[in-house]
Amino acid sequence: MDNFEKYITENKHLFDEHKADKSKIWQAIESELEPPKTIRLWKSPLLKIAASILILVGVFSLTNSFIINGFRSGTQNNIVHQELRDIDTYYKDLVSFQVQLVKNNPKLQPQDKEKFLSFMDELDEEYNILKLEMTKNLNNEYILEAIVNNYKKRIELIENLLKQINDSKKSNNNEGYIL
Template sequence: THYVSKELQDIDMHYKGLVTYQVQLVQNNNQLTAADKEEFLSFMVELDAEYEQLKLEMQNNLDNEQVLAAIVSNYRKRIELIENLLQQLNESKIKEDDYGYTL
């Protein structure tokens, strides 16, 4: 159990910083409307709730390896969601920028 909690701490330390940084990028992005940001953040809230449920399962000692894998998967979903949104924003900005230079 001590090993698993240490492993969970390591996972949290690694992924929380990434997720926090990327969420901040989305929140500070001027291309998104307030409604877009709200919708995006609602997905993040759902994933946060899922994460909290997984942590409770860890405390109940339910197949810790599977729960740890699910926690990592949860973090990856969040990061993927953020990266996809930021990539779409960058692609639309590039298209807008290129449009002005067409001959």
């Protein structure tokens, strides 16, 4: 690079002599962009997951109290109760596994995860309160079966959400801006 070239490159900032008509250009840009995204509660996967967990915890506590009350009411249904408790434990573990998957999901921002975890803590508190409140006996096998089915549906919902997150991650990876 000779002196003339060096002189120009050293003074290149002086070539920025124009001022853009900011408001005019922005107006045009804004009209071409989609309206600002309003985050609707049920559109956010995180809230969907959180809501599902809330329902799950509620259902779980309900089941638990039924089982406890069932035991209190006598020993005639012990085998049935044991079976239901096993099913309950199985689904509880499955749910916590799914929650772990959500926690480990790289698609979610750390602050979102933190929000998610604090939400979970709140739900745990709520669960304890519910457990204390659910002392009335409504021992009915059909209801319990329905509750288990409900569990299954919630898990399915979480699985779908995780799949959606992963799918969107994949599709993001596929799009590249080629210059």
